[in-house]
Amino acid sequence: MTSAAPRAGEPLTLDDFAEHARRELLPEVWDFIAGGAGRERTLAANEAVFGTVRLRPRALPGIEQPDTSVEVFGSSWAAPVGIAPVAYHSLAHPDGETGTAAAAGRLGLPLVVSTFAGRTLEEVAGAADAPLWLQLYCFRDAGTTLRLALRARDSGYQALVLTVDTPFTGRRLRDLRNGFAVPAHVTPANLSGSAAAGSATPGAHSRLAFDRSLDWSAVARLRDLSGLPVLAKGVLTARDAEAAVGAGVAGIIVSNHGGRQLDGVQASLEALPEVVSAVRGSCPVFLDGGIRSGADVLVALALGARAVFVGRPALYALAAGGSEGVHRMLTLLIAEFADTMVLTGHASPGTIDADTVILPGHGRPATETTAPHTDRSHG
Ligand SMILES: Cc1cc2nc3c(=O)[nH]c(=O)nc-3n(C[C@H](O)[C@H](O)[C@H](O)COP(=O)(O)O)c2cc1C
Numbered sequence: 001m002t003s004a005a006p007r008a009g010e011p012l013t014l015d016d017f018a019e020h021a022r023r024e025l026l027p028e029v030w031d032f033i034a035g036g037a038g039r040e041r042t043l044a045a046n047e048a049v050f051g052t053v054r055l056r057p058r059a060l061p062g063i064e065q066p067d068t069s070v071e072v073f074g075s076s077w078a079a080p081v082g083i084a085p086v087a088y089h090s091l092a093h094p095d096g097e098t099g100t101a102a103a104a105g106r107l108g109l110p111l112v113v114s115t116f117a118g119r120t121l122e123e124v125a126g127a128a129d130a131p132l133w134l135q136l137y138c139f140r141d142a143g144t145t146l147r148l149a150l151r152a153r154d155s156g157y158q159a160l161v162l163t164v165d166t167p168f169t170g171r172r173l174r175d176l177r178n179g180f181a182v183p184a185h186v187t188p189a190n191l192s193g194s195a196a197a198g199s200a201t202p203g204a205h206s207r208l209a210f211d212r213s214l215d216w217s218a219v220a221r222l223r224d225l226s227g228l229p230v231l232a233k234g235v236l237t238a239r240d241a242e243a244a245v246g247a248g249v250a251g252i253i254v255s256n257h258g259g260r261q262l263d264g265v266q267a268s269l270e271a272l273p274e275v276v277s278a279v280r281g282s283c284p285v286f287l288d289g290g291i292r293s294g295a296d297v298l299v300a301l302a303l304g305a306r307a308v309f310v311g312r313p314a315l316y317a318l319a320a321g322g323s324e325g326v327h328r329m330l331t332l333l334i335a336e337f338a339d340t341m342v343l344t345g346h347a348s349p350g351t352i353d354a355d356t357v358i359l360p361g362h363g364r365p366a367t368e369t370t371a372p373h374t375d376r377s378h379g
């Protein structure tokens with residue numbers, strides 16, 4: 001890929017965007033976004049594990065221009081990359097979720113809007129022209145969740161993402177030490193007036209307001225009510241993947257919530273093969289957690305993900321440059337992915353298989369060291 005020479009100081013990597021954001025944000029806001037639960041072992045592992053996988057190059061691949069696009073639930077995405085649901089984009093920049101949606105939409109990439117978005121579902125829909133999904137937390141006040149699902153359907157959202165790893169938010173020590181509270185000007189726009197609107201301290205609020213009696217029957221309830229496909233976000237084991245499939249999910253997002261829930265669990269990438277194998281091609285499997293480069297995207301696809309989502313990098317790019325910053329970050333990620341495709345000999349994402357990577361401790365391609373999970377032929 002040819003690209004124009006960068007201007008001095010322009011971010012050249014996703015890590016550069018994080019560095020810009022760290023300088024822009026108040027320390028306690030940076031900590032809320034960057035931090036994880038407990039000793040942050042899982043948070044660290046999410047990124048570090050990508051550094052342990054080796055790529056297998058392809059000489060003279062004969063690819064002029066790779067086609068990075070993928071199809072998901074009948075929609076074309078410009079690349080196998082979306083934006084994970086992250087609360088309160090307006091913490092990072094006044095453009096908030098509408099800025100993020102506009103940037104992703106210009107590039108043909110999807111956005112998953114958080115239950116705790118700072119802009120209304122309808123405002124975000126007005127700003128985006130790429131697929132939108134709505135992430136749902138289920139509240140004790142069940143009506144609040146059901147109304148959100150119906151509003152999403154009515155404003156053209158294409159899927160619901162039920163977060164299944166959060167009966168309450170994890171113990172995030174940075175926030176506890178900082179006494180972090182969401183600033184008064186940042187509010188959950190879609191919960192206003194509801195019993196779930198709650199307080200400014202996300203941890204305490206989640207313990208009061210989230211429905212801990214929730215079980216897998218929620219999938220069918222939300223699907224039947226809204227007519228939308230429902231994905232489960234936060235699956236890390238074969239057992240939970242089988243439960244999700246049994247409950248009728250349309251897709252699974254392998255995720256540990258960016259290391260913000262149960263510290264000590266596997267990195268998302270480590271859990272991916274087990275989940276892909278358990279699902280046996282019955283629904284697409286996605287991954288979030290630790291994706292910081294185009295090569296990381298390729299590695300996740302090689303181990304069976306249909307597509308990946310980035311969480312923190314979207315907020316960092318927003319903090320660094322508003323909607324334009326998100327556009328630049330996503331453009332960079334797609335360009336890195338396209339370059340990595342060419343150098344590993346893939347003209348389209350569909351051919352990226354386990355033969356493209358070597359897992360830690362093995363001198364051989366992952367095809368020979370991992371079982372049948374590499375089948376991504378499912379719809
Ligand atoms: C500041 C912040 C807020 C988040 N808010 C939500 C949320 O509202 N709902 C949800 O399901 N996940 C939420 N997540 C988790 C992300 O969807 C995603 O799982 C995680 O950020 C992926 O890891 P990454 O940041 O390494 O890309 C949040 C993550 C962060 C960093």
Ligand SMILES: CC(C)CC(=O)C(=O)O
Binds near residue numbers: 087202206257260
């Ligand atoms: C407001 C919070 C519940 C959002 C969240 O899921 C998180 O901070 O990880």
